[in-house]
Amino acid sequence: MFSIGELSKRTGVKIPTIRYYEHIGLMDAPERSEGNQRRYTKQGLKCLSFIRHSRELGFSLDDIKGLLELNQQPGSPCKNAHLIAIRHLTEVRVRLTKLRRLERELKRISACRADSIESCAVIETLADHSLCETDH
Amino acid sequence: MFSIGELSKRTGVKIPTIRYYEHIGLMDAPERSEGNQRRYTKQGLKCLSFIRHSRELGFSLDDIKGLLELNQQPGSPCKNAHLIAIRHLTEVRVRLTKLRRLERELKRISACRADSIESCAVIETLADHSLCETDH
DNA sequence: ATAATCCCTCTAGTAGCTATAGGTTCAAGG
DNA sequence: CCTTGAACCTATAGCTACTAGAGGGATTAT
Known part of the structure; x- marks a missing residue:
């Protein structure tokens, strides 16, 4: 106990x-x-x-609830567990792709060497989407 | 208007x-x-x-507040904008690393071909951390 | 017995929105 | 000018997944 x-x-x-x-x-x-x-x-x-x-x-807690329930029904097929896992894997991959693009963009804008706000790439890029390298 | x-x-x-x-x-x-x-x-x-x-x-909304304020003070040095951007870039890289590990792990467990819960790798792995390939 | 540490419930707060209810205003057509 | 329907208003509650605090009771070691 x-x-x-x-x-x-x-x-x-x-x-x-x-x-x-x-x-x-x-x-x-x-x-x-x-x-x-x-x-x-x-x-x-x-x-x-x-x-x-x-x-x-x-x-997610919701997914976990589902997985726990599956776990408590011995003999049940594990297809559903796989569905949950694979759906989640897909989401993770989407997030990965986005984050990779994001990293490139942030790296690019952080590399600005200006020293006043007027010509700072960070600010400029945020203010104007068209300065971005990729879509998002 | x-x-x-x-x-x-x-x-x-x-x-x-x-x-x-x-x-x-x-x-x-x-x-x-x-x-x-x-x-x-x-x-x-x-x-x-x-x-x-x-x-x-x-x-974050907090970061954006900071960036907007910087933007409104013409002539201010853009060092702070860079600090915010670089801190964010660092966070993004940490998340990227974690997500990459996660993807590997999910890929591995989703590949299980068992057909009942008792021997399903998804469930087994979730129940027992020691079955994982990497730490997290 | 008493002190230190643990535990209890309940409420409210976090980020960043989104949804709903119940009411008002605007703009276009007749 | 009047009506109608879309767009707008405020205020409140809800979402995920927790976390923090208040005010009190239980357990454990000495």
Whole structure:
């Protein structure tokens, strides 16, 4: 049996965040001590680790809810899990592409060597889209 | 003189968002018509375009506030604008690195060909960090 | 017994919007 | 001039995923 503080230490998830996950129904409410404090079992630890790890991989809480449910139906096909993962992968790739373009643009405008605002490439570029190298 | 709707069309920024920018002090409150409707000048259009473009490049509203202020002090050195841009570039690079790792990991786990939850790599990996290829 | 540390609930705040409700104004057509 | 429909107004609440604080009770070690 772990207290919420122990669970927090073991998973690296902050205490208010754990309570928040319970509040929104992502984690089951655990048993309580006589004095009304949360007492978690290994099950709770596993669940929270799963959530934490999924968050690190950037899954939304909604996606995680879906994955947790799939996980709790033994024998179910894992096609849905794949759908969620692949959709997420697609999103990540879109973001990657955007960020790469962004990096190029920022690198370019940061390289300006003017010393007053009137001729600063940073400001000029932000004010006028047509000075950009690429669309966005 | 533009109405808020026209401004919205010209910049691609939604109407409630424009009002929101005014509300938080990012844009100056424009003059009003007799019937209390907002009437913008070219100045307002320029300002909103600047904001929009900066947002597309991922600057926070706080950063944009700073950049706009710099822009309004002619003759000021543009060092600060560069600081903001370079700090942002650094953040973008950090995010890029993380996203690249993420993409590799997602690609790997999505490639699983099992057909039931028990042996699905997506679920297994999420449940057990030690199965990951890299740290995160 | 007491002090230190932990835990409880509840509310409000963060970023950057978006949506809704309920009402007013504008511009064009008859 | 009058009507109608689109566009506008304010104010409030909601979204994601938390985080921080207030004001109080529980647990644990000495």
